[in-house]
Amino acid sequence: MAKAAYTIALANLKGGCGKTTISTNLSAALAARGSVGLVDADPQGALRHWVDWQHTDPNDARLPKLYAEHADPLENLKSAQPQHDFVVADCPPSLDIAVTQRMLEFCDFVLVPVLPSPLDLWASAQTIEVINQARAKNPKLRAALVLNQTEPKSAMTRAMTQAIAKLNTPVLATSVRRRAAYRNAVVEGVSVFQLGNRGREAANEINQILIEVVPK
Numbered sequence: 001m002a003k004a005a006y007t008i009a010l011a012n013l014k015g016g017c018g019k020t021t022i023s024t025n026l027s028a029a030l031a032a033r034g035s036v037g038l039v040d041a042d043p044q045g046a047l048r049h050w051v052d053w054q055h056t057d058p059n060d061a062r063l064p065k066l067y068a069e070h071a072d073p074l075e076n077l078k079s080a081q082p083q084h085d086f087v088v089a090d091c092p093p094s095l096d097i098a099v100t101q102r103m104l105e106f107c108d109f110v111l112v113p114v115l116p117s118p119l120d121l122w123a124s125a126q127t128i129e130v131i132n133q134a135r136a137k138n139p140k141l142r143a144a145l146v147l148n149q150t151e152p153k154s155a156m157t158r159a160m161t162q163a164i165a166k167l168n169t170p171v172l173a174t175s176v177r178r179r180a181a182y183r184n185a186v187v188e189g190v191s192v193f194q195l196g197n198r199g200r201e202a203a204n205e206i207n208q209i210l211i212e213v214v215p216k
């Protein structure tokens with residue numbers, strides 16, 4: 001029977017905010033709960049490199065399976081959804097604004113990673129606009145910001161609080177700290193879950209994000 005995969009998109013029209021980092025690690029966390037399809041909608045194809053680096057059997061059902069056979073990422077999303085319990089989609093930067101919007105019309109949750117600075121928060125307004133457009137066609141779509149690359153002592157400044165209020169979008173209680181584990185995992189072709197002690201704190205925060213994002 002076809003499954004109706006719970007589909008999580010990582011979207012921000014700005015590059016470098018953590019879409020791919022969070023996609024890889026969330027998909028690894030989800031793989032402990034069910035089968036996972038990964039859709040790389042970014043033409044730079046970072047997920048493809050990550051999957052290639054794993055040197056594992058691509059048919060191993062315990063690992064996220066990459067869907068990349070079609071040039072159109074929406075086709076890849078639609079191929080993945082009937083096959084899996086969960087699908088994670090890494091959305092492209094601003095060049096492909098229409099691609100992001102169409103993808104979001106078929107997702108359950110969109111997470112918007114943002115760096116903890118007012119500039120980055122202001123720059124996310126366009127992404128929120130795209131999400132709102134997608135919602136007009138897909139009312140079930142839920143959205144949240146997730147702060148990425150936070151530092152232990154970095155407080156929310158007033159400018160940040162104001163910028164967040166203007167976006168009118170919830171922020172996950174869990175934020176993703178800046179950690180070497182995230183950078184190391186991706187170049188080793190693994191997730192933070194495979195780094196043992198080196199990745200333990202990162203793995204805990206990714207699991208916390210899942211609790212906030214995936215319905216029980």
Ligand SMILES: Nc1ncnc2c1ncn2[C@@H]1O[C@H](COP(=O)(O)OP(=O)(O)O)[C@@H](O)[C@H]1O
Pocket residue numbers: 014015016017018019020021022148149150176177178179180182183186
């Ligand atoms: N929480 C984090 N801690 C440390 N480095 C991070 C973290 N999140 C992202 N990075 C690094 O920041 C850069 C941009 O992240 P990436 O996930 O590629 O962003 P995007 O996919 O949005 O362009 C990469 O070099 C990545 O390794």
Ligand SMILES: [Mg+2]
Pocket residue numbers: 019020021042046
């Ligand atoms: Mg990326």
